[in-house]
Amino acid sequence: xxxxRVHITTxxxxxxxxxxxxxxxxxRASSAQLVADPKAAxxxxxxxxxxxxxxxNRVFSNIGKLAPRKRREPxxxxxxxxxxxxxxxxxxxxxxxxxxxxxxxxxLAELPALIAEARAGRKREALDPPRGHADFAASDAALxxxxxxxxxxxxxxxxxxxxxGKTGQAYVVAMxxxxxxxxxxxxxxxxxxxxxxxxxxxxxxxxxxLGQGARxxxxxxxxxxxxxxxEGGRRWDLxxxxxxxxxxxxxxxxxxxxxxxxxxxxxxxxVFRDVPAVTPYLHLPAQSGSEAVLERMNRGYTAExxxxxxxxxxxxxxxxxxxxxxxxxxxxxxxxxFEATCRLVRRARFSGAFVFKYSPRPGTAAAExxxxxxxxxxxxxxxNRLLALVEExxxxxxxxxxxxxxxxxxxxxxxRPHARKGSDPFFAAANPQSAIRDPQLRGRTPCNxxxxxxxxxxxxxTEVDVAVIDSGPLTLFATRIAPT
Ligand code: 5AD
Ligand code: SF4
Numbered sequence: 001x002x003x004x005r006v007h008i009t010t011x012x013x014x015x016x017x018x019x020x021x022x023x024x025x026x027x028r029a030s031s032a033q034l035v036a037d038p039k040a041a042x043x044x045x046x047x048x049x050x051x052x053x054x055x056x057n058r059v060f061s062n063i064g065k066l067a068p069r070k071r072r073e074p075x076x077x078x079x080x081x082x083x084x085x086x087x088x089x090x091x092x093x094x095x096x097x098x099x100x101x102x103x104x105x106x107x108l109a110e111l112p113a114l115i116a117e118a119r120a121g122r123k124r125e126a127l128d129p130p131r132g133h134a135d136f137a138a139s140d141a142a143l144x145x146x147x148x149x150x151x152x153x154x155x156x157x158x159x160x161x162x163x164x165g166k167t168g169q170a171y172v173v174a175m176x177x178x179x180x181x182x183x184x185x186x187x188x189x190x191x192x193x194x195x196x197x198x199x200x201x202x203x204x205x206x207x208x209x210l211g212q213g214a215r216x217x218x219x220x221x222x223x224x225x226x227x228x229x230x231e232g233g234r235r236w237d238l239x240x241x242x243x244x245x246x247x248x249x250x251x252x253x254x255x256x257x258x259x260x261x262x263x264x265x266x267x268x269x270x271v272f273r274d275v276p277a278v279t280p281y282l283h284l285p286a287q288s289g290s291e292a293v294l295e296r297m298n299r300g301y302t303a304e305x306x307x308x309x310x311x312x313x314x315x316x317x318x319x320x321x322x323x324x325x326x327x328x329x330x331x332x333x334x335x336x337x338f339e340a341t342c343r344l345v346r347r348a349r350f351s352g353a354f355v356f357k358y359s360p361r362p363g364t365a366a367a368e369x370x371x372x373x374x375x376x377x378x379x380x381x382x383x384n385r386l387l388a389l390v391e392e393x394x395x396x397x398x399x400x401x402x403x404x405x406x407x408x409x410x411x412x413x414x415x416r417p418h419a420r421k422g423s424d425p426f427f428a429a430a431n432p433q434s435a436i437r438d439p440q441l442r443g444r445t446p447c448n449x450x451x452x453x454x455x456x457x458x459x460x461x462t463e464v465d466v467a468v469i470d471s472g473p474l475t476l477f478a479t480r481i482a483p484t
Contacts, residue, residue: 004032004077004115007041011059012049014220014257015191016082018171020047023081023108025146030112043077043115048084050186052359056084063096070098077118079103079111086190087362090125104128105191106176109142128192140176140195167411167461170214172205173197174241175221180260182287183298183366184327184358187222194222196229199236203244210250215461216409217251223260225268239267246277252463253409253446257283262300264309272317280317281351281448284310285325289344290337293330296370303344310348321351321447328386329358329379331370338382345389351397351447352474353390357383391473398449398471405481408443408451408466410459415442418452418475445476453478 006027010020023045024034035041046063049055063078070076079101080092086104093099100118102125103111110126117124177192178185206217219241221227227238238256246254254277259268261284271278288294289303301309313320326341345353357379360367374382417440438454443464445451452475453466466478 001116001119004043004119005035005041006032006043006045006115007035007038008045008047009038009062010047011055012047012051012082014171014218015173015222016047016049018173018220019082019105019108022143022146023047023111026109026111026142027115029146032112032115042073042075043079043119045079045081045111048080048082050083050087050190050361052356053361054359059084060096063098066098075119077101077115079115079118081105081108081111083186083190085125086127087186089127093123101125102127106140106143109146140197144197144201168213168215168409169218169411170209170216171218171220172202172209173221174202174219174224174227174238174256178222180223180300181298181365183296183370184330184361184364186361186364189363191222194226196227198231199229199241199244200231202241203248206245206248206251210248213461215250215252215463217245217254219245219254219256221256222258223263224256225259225265226263237265237267239265239271242271242278243275246275251277253277253279255279255281255448259284260300261286261306261309264313266312269309269313269316272313272320279446279448280320281323281446282313282320283323286344286348287325287327288330288333288337289341290333291340293333293337293341296332296366297327297330298365303340307344307347319447321449322348323448324348324350324353326353326355326386327358328355328382329374329376331358331366331373333358333374333382338386342386342389345386345393349393349397350390351449352394353386355383355386355390395471395473398473398476401445401449401468401476402471403468405465405467406445406451406476406478407463408445408453408478409463410441410443410455410461412442412460413457414440414452418477449476450474451476451478453480455480 008020008023010016027034038044046059048059066078077100078098080099081103082105085102090102092102100123101114103114104127106128107126114124114126175194175196177194178188179194181188225238227241229236242254259282264284272280286306287297287299291302294302310322328338360372438456440452441455441459442450442452451466465481467481468476468478470477
């Protein structure tokens with residue numbers, strides 16, 4: 001049989017983006033060919049997210065559209081990978097009969113065999129036993145192995161990072177799984193219990209990625225600040241790990257996502273003050289500002305404790321940008337609870353926040369024990385109100401950057417350039433030459449704010465100083481400072 005031509009589509013979080021890279025690596029090692037165009041593929045893989053029903057519906061709708069093609073090309077293989085695979089198991093075929101193979105996040109190393117079987121007409125699934133009681137050691141080892149071989153995201157044709165991959169940026173898994181069991185969240189059910197990778201493995205991988213040209217490293221984990229390992233006769237927490245990674249030559253910026261407020265220690269906050277490579281950016285999801293809701297969410301902190309931790313970090317390094325996630329319309333959330341969330345948002349002055357409408361996930365404590373009693377129209381209203389409030393504040397915070405010089409790590413040519421060139425006289429006046437000659441580039445400040453400015457494409461993957469000339473709630477607009 002000819003080697004399969006595989007296309008990978010990725011949905012969801014950074015962990016999924018990394019999983020997609022691992023899938024690519026596992027397949028490359030098995031002689032499969034990765035293709036960038038789904039029409040040229042005979043195996044279509046979907047790395048999926050089940051954190052909200054909306055995300056799942058999108059996947060079902062896109063996979064459903066493949067039915068006519070599957071009728072025309074009966075040998076086409078469709079694979080469901082990632083969190084939805086573990087969540088739904090073989091039953092997923094009742095809803096989406098075009099699916100041939102189903103593979104859980106912990107089983108990705110088995111994909112070459114699953115694909116070969118599917119091409120021979122045998123539909124199969126590779127799942128972890130339910131509720132995270134599996135022994136993950138073997139599958140983690142296989143993933144570690146793929147991780148050590150994986151090239152930089154977006155660096156080879158057909159790799160899933162293509163188009164989305166950010167030059168010079170690499171994710172490295174510090175922890176897999178989650179033990180927090182926030183009552184709304186499906187992640188502990190589909191990704192299993194917390195497992196910390198040994199520091200030596202993480203350091204080796206960072207060294208290799210830096211050697212391949214990465215300049216920015218982001219350590220990943222669902223609650224990465226709970227990192228705890230023992231190796232070489234000593235204990236390691238996330239602060240130890242960050243300090244060691246920061247010593248590596250070639251590294252420009254080091255970040256970590258996501259942090260859990262209940263595990264935010266002073267020791268970790270000190271890293272922001274003491275380790276220059278660590279960027280002043282902290283993703284610290286609050287989820288709600290209401291004590292009663294936080295309790296029902298099983299988050300393990302009060303709104304006051306949350307604010308104390310933000311204050312602790314800012315006392316040590318005032319310019320840390322804190323970003324958050326919120327869920328609105330959680331079971332029993334009253335208008336008073338929602339107002340408490342708005343109050344927390346006003347006090348914390350986030351640099352950004354994602355807002356989600358509560359979506360009951362099968363198997364979670366909230367879905368099983370609490371009635372989804374906030375009507376959808378009300379969820380939508382709160383969602384819009386909270387987003388407007390977040391943007392009002394991020395807009396005000398961003399305005400403080402106007403007139404300042406910031407160091408931007410240039411990630412890419414703007415995929416959707418902001419209006420300029422004539423239609424924006426400010427830009428044209430500030431940048432008359434390059435507005436015509438250069439494309440718009442998009443990058444990040446150390447505090448992770450998005451900056452756009454006009455410049456030559458060869459700046460992608462480098463750091464440059466730019467002058468901020470205007471701002472919006474989500475973006476800083478800048479011009480290059482002429483090299484002196
Ligand atoms: N409904 C809505 N939002 C959710 N999140 C996680 N589970 C749910 C759910 N059931 C949100 C949380 C989390 C982010 C990744 O997704 O805010 O931080
Ligand atoms: Fe889900 Fe909570 Fe774990 Fe985050 S910390 S992945 S919200 S259970």
